[in-house]
Amino acid sequence: MMNKKNLEIYVHIPFCARKCAYCDFLSFPGNQQMQRKYTEKLIEEIKCQSAKVKEYQVISVFIGGGTPSILGIEDMTAILRSLKEEFEILTDAEITMEVNPGTVTAESLSGYREAGINRISMGLQSADDKELRYLGRIHTYDEFLKSYQRVRMAGFDNVNVDLISAIPGQTLESWKNTLKKVTMLKPEHISAYSLIVEQGTPYYGRYKENVKMENNSLKPEEGYCLKSLPDLPDEDTEREMYYLTREFLAEQGYERYEISNYSKKGCECRHNIGYWTGVEYLGLGLGASSYLNGCRFHNTPVFNEYCSARLEQEEAFQKALRQEFEQLTIEEKMEEYMFLGLRLMKGVSAHEFVSNFGHNIRNVYGMVLDAMEEDGLMECKDGNYRLTSRGIDISNYVMSRFLA
Numbered sequence: 001m002m003n004k005k006n007l008e009i010y011v012h013i014p015f016c017a018r019k020c021a022y023c024d025f026l027s028f029p030g031n032q033q034m035q036r037k038y039t040e041k042l043i044e045e046i047k048c049q050s051a052k053v054k055e056y057q058v059i060s061v062f063i064g065g066g067t068p069s070i071l072g073i074e075d076m077t078a079i080l081r082s083l084k085e086e087f088e089i090l091t092d093a094e095i096t097m098e099v100n101p102g103t104v105t106a107e108s109l110s111g112y113r114e115a116g117i118n119r120i121s122m123g124l125q126s127a128d129d130k131e132l133r134y135l136g137r138i139h140t141y142d143e144f145l146k147s148y149q150r151v152r153m154a155g156f157d158n159v160n161v162d163l164i165s166a167i168p169g170q171t172l173e174s175w176k177n178t179l180k181k182v183t184m185l186k187p188e189h190i191s192a193y194s195l196i197v198e199q200g201t202p203y204y205g206r207y208k209e210n211v212k213m214e215n216n217s218l219k220p221e222e223g224y225c226l227k228s229l230p231d232l233p234d235e236d237t238e239r240e241m242y243y244l245t246r247e248f249l250a251e252q253g254y255e256r257y258e259i260s261n262y263s264k265k266g267c268e269c270r271h272n273i274g275y276w277t278g279v280e281y282l283g284l285g286l287g288a289s290s291y292l293n294g295c296r297f298h299n300t301p302v303f304n305e306y307c308s309a310r311l312e313q314e315e316a317f318q319k320a321l322r323q324e325f326e327q328l329t330i331e332e333k334m335e336e337y338m339f340l341g342l343r344l345m346k347g348v349s350a351h352e353f354v355s356n357f358g359h360n361i362r363n364v365y366g367m368v369l370d371a372m373e374e375d376g377l378m379e380c381k382d383g384n385y386r387l388t389s390r391g392i393d394i395s396n397y398v399m400s401r402f403l404a
Contacts, residue, residue, distance in 0.1 A: 007056035012285035013068040021136035024198035026287040027066040039075040043082045048311045050086035058089040060271035069099035073111040080115040094270040101144035109154035121160040127178040134168040160189035166238040169230035183252040188267035297325040338402040347386025
C-alpha cells in the first residue's frame with residue numbers, strides 16, 4: 001500500500017455580518033442567495049480538487065473566514081459532508097471552525113459537532129465593550145459569554161479564544177482585565193496578537209494616513225465613526241502588554257508554544273503547527289491559498305469569477321483555482337522553513353532539516369546561526385535551533401536574516 005503524504009485543508013467562508021474596522025481579510029456581508037450560490041460552488045470545487053490530491057491523507061481541516069458561523073447549518077453540513085466523502089480525512093484529524101459571538105445557537109453548535117467539527121475558535125478580541133466598539137465588533141462581552149457557554153454545553157472540549165492587544169484606547173489595566181476574564185473561563189487555547197494596522201482598512205485612514213477624517217468615517221448605523229476613535233497605545237505600553245501576556249498566561253497554566261499562541265498541555269493547534277513546520281496545504285474557497293508539491297498558488301478573490309467558473313473544464317479550473325502559480329526553488333523552501341519554524345518556541349530541528357532538504361542546516365545557514373548565537377538571539381538545544389527570549393522580542397529581525 002502506498003504511503004500517503006500528509007495534507008492540511010483550509011476552507012474559506014468569506015461572509016460576515018459586518019466588516020471590522022481593522023480587518024484586511026477577504027470578507028464581506030452576503031445575503032442567503034449569495035451564501036447558497038457560494039456553497040454550491042465550494043462543493044463543486046471540493047470534488048474537483050480532491051481528484052488531484054489522491055496521494056494525500058488529510059490530518060487537519062480549518063474552516064475560517066469571514067465568519068463561517070454566519071452560514072446556515074444546512075450549507076455548513078453539506079460542505080463538511082462533501083469534505084468527508086471526497087478526501088481521505090484521518091479519524092483523529094483536528095477539524096476547527098471559527099465562530100463569532102452572537103452567531104451560534106445550541107442547535108447550530110449541535111449540528112457542527114454531529115457533522116464532525118471537534119475544535120471551535122471564538123473571536124472575542126477584548127472583554128471591554130468600549131474597546132469592542134472601537135474595533136467595530138458586532139457583539140458585547142456578555143454576548144461572548146453566552147456563546148461560549150453554548151459551545152461548552154454542546155460538548156466542545158477544545159476551544160480557542162482570539163484576543164487582540166494594543167487596540168485604540170486600551171490601557172495596560174484593561175488588557176490585564178481581558179486576560180483575567182478569559183483565563184477564568186479556562187479555554188484550552190488562547191491566541192493573543194498585537195494589533196497591526198493594515199493598509200486598505202478603515203484603521204489605516206485613521207492611524208497611518210494624514211487624510212481628512214470625514215472621508216474615512218464609517219456610517220453612523222455601524223456604531224461609531226473613525227473620528228471618534230482614541231489614539232493607539234504608545235510603544236512602551238504595547239511592549240508592557242506583550243510582556244504581561246507572556247507572564248500572566250504562564251501563571252495560569254498556558255504554555256507559549258508559538259510567538260502569539262498559548263495552550264494547555266496537549267492542546268496546541270495542530271493545523272497551525274503543520275503550517276509552521278512545512279506540511280502541505282490545500283486552500284478551498286474564494287481567494288484561498290495552497291502549497292502543494294513545492295508550488296504556491298491561490299484561488300481567484302473575485303466572487304462572481306469564482307462562482308461562475310466551469311471547474312469541470314481544465315482551462316477554467318486553472319484560471320480560477322491556480323492563480324499566480326509559483327514553483328519554489330530549494331533555496332526558497334529552506335528560507336520559508338526557517339522563517340516559519342522559528343516562530344515556534346521549540347524552534348527548527350536540525351535533523352528534520354536534513355530529512356526535508358538533504359542538506360545539513362549548518363552547511364546552509366552556519367554563518368547566520370553563529371552570528372545570532374553570538375548576539376544572544378538564538379540557541380541550540382537538543383538539536384533544535386530556537387530563538388532566545390531576547391530573540392523573540394525582535395523576531396522579525398532574526399527571521400529576516402534567513403532570507404536572501
